[in-house]
Amino acid sequence: MKSNRSNSQIVKRLIGFVDFLIYKIVIAVIFAVMGFFTSVLIPVILVELTFMVLAGKSISYLVLGILIILGILRGLFRYGEHYYGHYVAFRVLANYRQAIFRKLRHLAPAKLDQQDSGKLLKMIGEDVEALEVFFAHTLAPLTTASIITILLIPYYWRVNWLLAVIALLTYLLVAVVFPIVFANHLKPLLTKQNSERKQYMALFLESLKGMTDLLQYFTVKQKFNELDQKSQEVNQCERQVAMSQYIQMANSFFAIGLGISAFALVGVYLVEAEKQSLVQVIKAFVVFSSSFAPYLELSRLPLGFKRSILAAEHVFSLLDEVEPIKSGKGLYDVKINTIEVKNVSFSYQNRSQEILEQVNLSVEGPQMVGIIGESGSGKSTLMKLLMNWYQASSGQIIYNQQYREIAMDDLQSHFAYIPQIPQIFHQTIRENVTFGNRFITDEQILTVAKKCHLKERILQTEKGLDTVLSAEQKIFSSGELQRLELMRALLKDAEVYIFDEPTSNLDSLNEASLLQVIKSECQGIVFMISHRPSTVASCDQIYKMCDGQLYLVKGER
Numbered sequence: 001m002k003s004n005r006s007n008s009q010i011v012k013r014l015i016g017f018v019d020f021l022i023y024k025i026v027i028a029v030i031f032a033v034m035g036f037f038t039s040v041l042i043p044v045i046l047v048e049l050t051f052m053v054l055a056g057k058s059i060s061y062l063v064l065g066i067l068i069i070l071g072i073l074r075g076l077f078r079y080g081e082h083y084y085g086h087y088v089a090f091r092v093l094a095n096y097r098q099a100i101f102r103k104l105r106h107l108a109p110a111k112l113d114q115q116d117s118g119k120l121l122k123m124i125g126e127d128v129e130a131l132e133v134f135f136a137h138t139l140a141p142l143t144t145a146s147i148i149t150i151l152l153i154p155y156y157w158r159v160n161w162l163l164a165v166i167a168l169l170t171y172l173l174v175a176v177v178f179p180i181v182f183a184n185h186l187k188p189l190l191t192k193q194n195s196e197r198k199q200y201m202a203l204f205l206e207s208l209k210g211m212t213d214l215l216q217y218f219t220v221k222q223k224f225n226e227l228d229q230k231s232q233e234v235n236q237c238e239r240q241v242a243m244s245q246y247i248q249m250a251n252s253f254f255a256i257g258l259g260i261s262a263f264a265l266v267g268v269y270l271v272e273a274e275k276q277s278l279v280q281v282i283k284a285f286v287v288f289s290s291s292f293a294p295y296l297e298l299s300r301l302p303l304g305f306k307r308s309i310l311a312a313e314h315v316f317s318l319l320d321e322v323e324p325i326k327s328g329k330g331l332y333d334v335k336i337n338t339i340e341v342k343n344v345s346f347s348y349q350n351r352s353q354e355i356l357e358q359v360n361l362s363v364e365g366p367q368m369v370g371i372i373g374e375s376g377s378g379k380s381t382l383m384k385l386l387m388n389w390y391q392a393s394s395g396q397i398i399y400n401q402q403y404r405e406i407a408m409d410d411l412q413s414h415f416a417y418i419p420q421i422p423q424i425f426h427q428t429i430r431e432n433v434t435f436g437n438r439f440i441t442d443e444q445i446l447t448v449a450k451k452c453h454l455k456e457r458i459l460q461t462e463k464g465l466d467t468v469l470s471a472e473q474k475i476f477s478s479g480e481l482q483r484l485e486l487m488r489a490l491l492k493d494a495e496v497y498i499f500d501e502p503t504s505n506l507d508s509l510n511e512a513s514l515l516q517v518i519k520s521e522c523q524g525i526v527f528m529i530s531h532r533p534s535t536v537a538s539c540d541q542i543y544k545m546c547d548g549q550l551y552l553v554k555g556e557r
Helices: 005-018 019-054 060-107 117-137 139-159 162-208 209-217 220-272 278-289 293-299 302-320 379-388 410-411 429-435 442-453 456-459 478-492 510-519
Strands: 336-345 354-364 367-372 395-399 415-418 496-500 525-532 541-546 547-555
Touching: 005 117, 005 302, 019 060, 019 278, 019 293, 060 117, 060 278, 060 456, 060 478, 117 302, 139 162, 139 278, 139 510, 162 220, 162 278, 162 302, 209 442, 220 278, 220 541, 278 410, 293 302, 336 379, 354 429, 354 547, 367 547, 379 496, 379 525, 415 478, 429 442, 429 478, 442 456, 442 478, 442 510, 478 510
Parallel strands: 367 525, 367 541, 415 496, 496 525
Antiparallel strands: 336 354, 336 395, 541 547
16 A cells, blocks of 8 residues: 655654654764764874974874874764664664554454454564664764764865865765665665565465464475565565665765765875965865765665665554544443344455455344354454454444444453464463453352363363463363363353354364353354354354355254
8 A cells, every 4th residue: 555655754753753862862963973073083183193203393192192082082972872873763663662562452453363464573573673774874874964064065165165076076976866866776676675575474474374274285395385485586675675785885985986086186286286285185185085984874874764764654554543443331231132234244454355245144142153164255254343343344233133333342241252273371371261350260260161171181280270371381282272262251251152263173072072062151142153064063053154145054044
């Protein structure tokens, strides 16, 4: 999606994000300018001392002491410049990460449920890191080079106006003209590189999540080949960007070489024509030839700057997303006992094709409803519409025969969603099944655990309910983890249970055991989403999702 923000708007917003740190940026610039002139002053003094020695004059220890002090100051100024520059950068990056995570919490669960996980991962990692270039390597160097130019050009002019013109033209070529030309050439390359990296990350994450299926269907090698091909495409983009940068740097050094040569030739002419002394010309030449560090830093700016602008576009696009209404006046004091879906259609953002088209469904509890269909047919999407994760493009979802706009948070206490892959956190068993609800007692937990045939297994763990679960330690099997998810749902005491492919990773024995517990313990409306007919066989009603439509297979409407 093309951004409506111009580069100047993005830069203005980035700068506005650091207004509370502006004094530290000023300190960084002061240190940079002082460090530059210290580094230039040292060789100028050495030139002066050389001519004094050639003239037979003695050098005092005071001058040598000044040189030593200047060398020490150069190091201190350099340290101060980097310290304050990077302090600003890292402080701002921390604030941006906090803003991104806060926004994701407000946009969840819909935003985290979308398929473009590679984009989010790249934003949290690479894009936020790319902003560091703007704050640490753009603002201060740009200001520093401008101040240095304003101070140096009058100095060259005092020696000779032609030297000032040569210096100014060289500085402009290196720090302005070449970077602008390079930036225009670089933009499409970076856009392509950015797109390729997002696709690679998304493919990589998809492969990790689907590793079980890949192993089951013997397609691991095929997926690895696909990843390898995508990796080579990413590397090709990287090489193109690097090659462009090398060419731009070569042009910059070529311009510097020409500038120094022209400066030297004019200097020789001035001395031979006796229009300026040899000492003054050599001093000016030393200053000029040692003054390119800040301009070379600016010449390298386009790559980092363009990446920063692209990164900022992605970050601001997320931060500017409209948040769904997540809290309101409450749903109903009574439990949900009927759900009616009337002519509901839905398509994901930036996709023209509708996932659901004029879907109708009527459910009255207590009842088990099975929905079968191929992967991607829209089964899970319909359930997420029921929970208000997304807003329907058209149509209505009516609860208890009443329709009104319902905030997402108001539905949470009424629904229990059990995903295909158990969501287990690095917390204790107690915290995993209660989600931090302190009003749920251990006695209630163990009572539910007994119903789920998991009580003895929990008590056998090292610390019982205080046992910490982690990805590294496989304490529970896949079937046991699924029953932990069921415990979490039952402890919530919801009226509507949604099981999304609950048996896809279970064998027949574990599937039968889990379904038996669901049928006996889940009271109210139960939706069973699966591509396995055996999973929904015991449901009161069974629907099939196909081509965005819902067809009744078993039961009465």
